[in-house]
Amino acid sequence: MSARVVFLEINSLPKEIPLANITANCTLLTYSNTQQSEVLERAKNATIIVVNKLILDQSILSSCPDLKMIAVSATGMSNVDIEYCQRNNILVTNIVGYAQQTVAEHTLMMMLALQRNLLSYRQDVNDGKWSKSPYFFYGGHEIIDLYGLSLGIVGSGAIGQKVFDLAKAFGMKAYFIARKNTQEKTGNSKKLPFEQGLKQADIISIHCPLTNETENLIAQKEFAMMKNTALIINTARGGIINEMALIEAIQEKQIKGVALDVVTHEPMPADHPLHAISSLDNVIITPHCAWLSDGSLETLIHQLIYKINHFLSAYST
Template sequence: MQIVVLDAKTLANTDLTPIAKLGTLTSYDMTAYEDILSRCENAEVIITNKVKLDAKLIASLPKLKLICVAATGVNNIELEAAKAHHVAVANVAGYSTPSVVQHTFTMLGNLMTNIHRYQQDCHAGRWQQSSMFCRLDYDISEIAGKHFVIIGHGALGEAVANVAKAFGAKVIIAERKGATQVRNGRMAFTEALRIADIVSIHCPLTAETENLIDDAEFAALQGHAFIINTARGGIVNEQALVNALNNNQIAGAAVDVLTHEPARTDNPLVNYQGDNLLLTPHIAWASKEAIARLVNEIALNINAFASGTDRNRVV
């Protein structure tokens, strides 16, 4: 079986032996669109994280049998084209849950404790200048007792909810925006935002969730609220977030994802200079353990396909 990895660099040099055991493996760090055809002309299996495979490419690869997406989202694959050409598509879900949960609370803890500011002060010699044993220049808040609103209550949202409860937070699951009925155990979207102390986003990016958090939603939040986005960049309107931070509509935000990645120089969040924003480069998913699980899951998907078994099949 001829297997080609198009963007192995996104797997952080993780050992690909579990995949290599299944066939002849050719791995490229990154692949430009114009090189895909020549690199994959003999491929039966293509593994891609973010490299896009459109209808034209899929139609031009007659030997291709399986596309393995090294992620959960499959928006980089033209699924209808794959189906039309009898090419299977499989993804991986759940592999990064512990990593994303940890990153969510790492960012939240930094924000609510102002650790990043205190660390800067220590490196700048300000602790040495203190008139007492500590410094109390910036607010420190606890998660315990706070209204912790979760948007997106799949496996990941539920895992975040469990940790929030362990911290002593009052967890609230927000209903879908615009829903006419509120399901048991949930709270209407806008009502949840109005009482939120913390908002953590864990829903997918779809036509319904694009700009889910915009000017009106920031206006609904309390001034002491924190918002965390480790889901997808387009869910939160980035200029609206900057406006909310500048106008003290919220206390702070932590963002791991942007609408366009890698970040563009004109992105309003990249250019924001305030101390109440933490920005990380889409790494919430990327613990070494999570990536190792991802590689193993891809190997299992390929092996299942070769055995005639459906596993994590999208198409």
């Protein structure tokens, strides 16, 4: 019996997947999008399920008797019941090492935009303020160079390391912030204890996964530790920063600004509390797009097809 490969949400990647490159003799079923309530009906006879953000919990997986592999077309796998898969010999694969450069560049872009008041200056030009200036320039807003600033990085994985490298190229004093509530003594001059790392930073950039330990990692207590001139950047996962505490920190000027590429509920609903600050000049929110460069998408798709083909070649023998 040939394998059945089911793509449940193929349009969750904004680049066409070359299905013709799946080389094994198999049955391909593709769905542009799938509602959570439709997952079981569409996946119940699958040998391989290809998924991005849909939840595959035990109630669904236990009703898929032929399932041998889950290919997650992303890095995060929190939507899959990994323990169930391990107990039942279901291989779970994800995409690794594809977005370090693009997420790191997006992070630096956000830092630059906030520190140089890019949004304000763009608006000033559109409002005609430059054209009315008695001089050749218009300088209505503060501009701070990244050079010499202290950057505290939460998360020392591949993306955090890339941000560290780019920050050093800008002449920043970059370091990693150790895990919260630990007495971590690494002897590593690049890593500071959690509270010290927050207090010292001019900019804090988050690049850790969302776990029970990191949920609400930055909340009211942590904002109170920071400099009132500090920026915080999150291109990792919504929920690591407590959003209500963030809103208060911005409104009360506890910190200078924030840039987010992720929020707790995505897509960000029209009534999301962050809309209370989203139009401010010192707030930038982008729609979880930091990973979407052409280069990273090509790498992701190539890796996804390779992993499916590699499994199918063994399955068919």
